[in-house]
Amino acid sequence: MSALESFFNTGIPNAALLQRRGLDIYAIMHFGLNTYTGREWGFGDESPSLFDPPEFDAGQIAGACAESGVQGLILVCKHHDGFCLWPTRTTPHNISKSPFRNGRGDLVREMSDACRKAGIKFGVYVSPWDRNNPHYGTPRYVEIYHEQLREVLTNYGPVFEAWFDGANGGTGFYGGANEERRIDKFAYYDWPAVWSMVRRLQPGACIFSDVGPELRWAGNETGILDPECRCSFTPSLPPGVAGYPAPGHIDQAILGTGTPRGRFWMQPECDFPLRPGWFYHEAEDTRQKSSRHLLNVYLRSVGCGGTMNIGIAPDKRGLLHDNDVRALAGFHALRNQLFADLRGTAGLLPHAAFHFSEPVEFDTIVMEEDIACGERVDAYELCVLDNDAWRVALSGHVIGQKRIRLIAPVRAEAVRLDVRGHDVKPVALRLYKRPASIDIADDTTIDSLDATIPMQLVNQTHDMLVFRYDGAARLRGFRFTPVANAAGTPLAYALDVSADNTTWQSAAKGEFSNIMANPVAQDIIPPLPMDVVTFVRLTALRKSDPAAELVFQTFEALPG
Numbered sequence: 001m002s003a004l005e006s007f008f009n010t011g012i013p014n015a016a017l018l019q020r021r022g023l024d025i026y027a028i029m030h031f032g033l034n035t036y037t038g039r040e041w042g043f044g045d046e047s048p049s050l051f052d053p054p055e056f057d058a059g060q061i062a063g064a065c066a067e068s069g070v071q072g073l074i075l076v077c078k079h080h081d082g083f084c085l086w087p088t089r090t091t092p093h094n095i096s097k098s099p100f101r102n103g104r105g106d107l108v109r110e111m112s113d114a115c116r117k118a119g120i121k122f123g124v125y126v127s128p129w130d131r132n133n134p135h136y137g138t139p140r141y142v143e144i145y146h147e148q149l150r151e152v153l154t155n156y157g158p159v160f161e162a163w164f165d166g167a168n169g170g171t172g173f174y175g176g177a178n179e180e181r182r183i184d185k186f187a188y189y190d191w192p193a194v195w196s197m198v199r200r201l202q203p204g205a206c207i208f209s210d211v212g213p214e215l216r217w218a219g220n221e222t223g224i225l226d227p228e229c230r231c232s233f234t235p236s237l238p239p240g241v242a243g244y245p246a247p248g249h250i251d252q253a254i255l256g257t258g259t260p261r262g263r264f265w266m267q268p269e270c271d272f273p274l275r276p277g278w279f280y281h282e283a284e285d286t287r288q289k290s291s292r293h294l295l296n297v298y299l300r301s302v303g304c305g306g307t308m309n310i311g312i313a314p315d316k317r318g319l320l321h322d323n324d325v326r327a328l329a330g331f332h333a334l335r336n337q338l339f340a341d342l343r344g345t346a347g348l349l350p351h352a353a354f355h356f357s358e359p360v361e362f363d364t365i366v367m368e369e370d371i372a373c374g375e376r377v378d379a380y381e382l383c384v385l386d387n388d389a390w391r392v393a394l395s396g397h398v399i400g401q402k403r404i405r406l407i408a409p410v411r412a413e414a415v416r417l418d419v420r421g422h423d424v425k426p427v428a429l430r431l432y433k434r435p436a437s438i439d440i441a442d443d444t445t446i447d448s449l450d451a452t453i454p455m456q457l458v459n460q461t462h463d464m465l466v467f468r469y470d471g472a473a474r475l476r477g478f479r480f481t482p483v484a485n486a487a488g489t490p491l492a493y494a495l496d497v498s499a500d501n502t503t504w505q506s507a508a509k510g511e512f513s514n515i516m517a518n519p520v521a522q523d524i525i526p527p528l529p530m531d532v533v534t535f536v537r538l539t540a541l542r543k544s545d546p547a548a549e550l551v552f553q554t555f556e557a558l559p560g
Helices: 003-007 015-019 058-067 107-118 139-155 191-201 291-304 322-338
Strands: 025-029 072-078 121-126 161-163 169-172 179-182 206-209 215-217 267-273 307-312 342-348 353-368 377-386 389-396 403-421 427-432 456-460 464-468 475-481 490-498 504-511 522-524 535-543 554-559
Touching (some): 003 191, 267 291, 291 307, 307 322, 353 377, 475 490
Parallel strands (some): 025 307, 072 121, 121 161, 206 215
Antiparallel strands (some): 464 535
16 A cells, blocks of 8 residues: 555545635746746746846735635645745745845745635645756755755744745756656655654645545646546556556646546646646736636536636736736636525435425525535436426436536426435435526636647658748747657757758747647747748657657647
């Protein structure tokens, strides 16, 4: 048995999870040196002098979240570049070496205080991977990392969530070594010691990682769960992989579905960025997810038993951009509209009918089990009585933490829940009539953010792809979609453009951040060195397996 399993819940949630029930929507905030370099993953060689937001206002950020119905904020106190947003004693690569507040700033303090003042909860993330620290990969760095966590967990008040991921090394600055460093995914960070520290210093906090123990990753960064996703979960490894499940070391295919009658209770958390990237980039100032898109994600995350974690990113001033604030506020308004017209409530016993005093019409259904008893329902049919005839209005397999379903309007004199399960307890039911502005398609459709134009592959070698663009629109960039978990996935790339497939000009070099752990579409939006682009060449500078041929799912043009 893995040492981590001693931290896992049984098939029912622990006291910390029960206490935070109803905390469905929160945010994770990325702000740091990447905000000023345009990167998503800093290499670790960036100077702290870059960090000097002239108008930083923690109250504006926390207040905008609170006014939009966001109930908590997790601060990325240190990202993979190693830059710490508090004056830590563990490394000089921290905020005290920046011009911010004349070198006396503590952004973690300001955000934690602002969250409490705004009435929302505060959480923390300290990246285990550190591309700056010269000791990364050695036992000395593990001591440094644990001390950084101790500082953050000790000095900034109550923490509602301690957030961890599987950032397990790679290329980096590492104090000037400029090399690749790999670590033992299961053992290096000493996760049992880390989680024990959280339990000791913040006993009310829930821990998030790929394997919980309280909250698990959804397996993607789009915010979407399987419609029948479960909180019950038995972590496992992909076929042929040795060891035990751990952060960054798990079969991702089951994270968004859960496990029927799973051994443990790990509620899925759906993290996704409000913008295309996690950090602020000026070119994305008009590319926020729409309020309707956020509502769709809400229905596919919270509405499928999970929680919704929205990635927010202050701009170079140190404020949330007006467009970001409007998107969040619009989402809040739509959510209020969805649940404004309550038509009925009931506590449904299995197979027992609940009769209304007069017929009601509804089209939005919210169901919840008593999760203190775990997930008991294995299949259900919600039946309605109309004109003395019973018919099925909704069916499914999982209720659990919460199910929100949008259906065609029905009229009911009574409702009945027919279930299959084990010792099923009463199910809480709320029925709403939604406004005409919220369509039934919102339950299943996630709007596309961008119109893209497919490009034709005209040449391919072991490490290179050449595409032709036949459209007339001026281009602003390109979108590379990988093949999930493929050996030939590019990790770093060079992109060149040409008008004739003969004379090439360099357009960009970079890395596809986190592409193996989260194989989603990656946008490349460089300043193009020519007005007319007909050919695009993508060369893999590094791949997940150097011996494997470069592979891709799609390569598309982004029109300007």
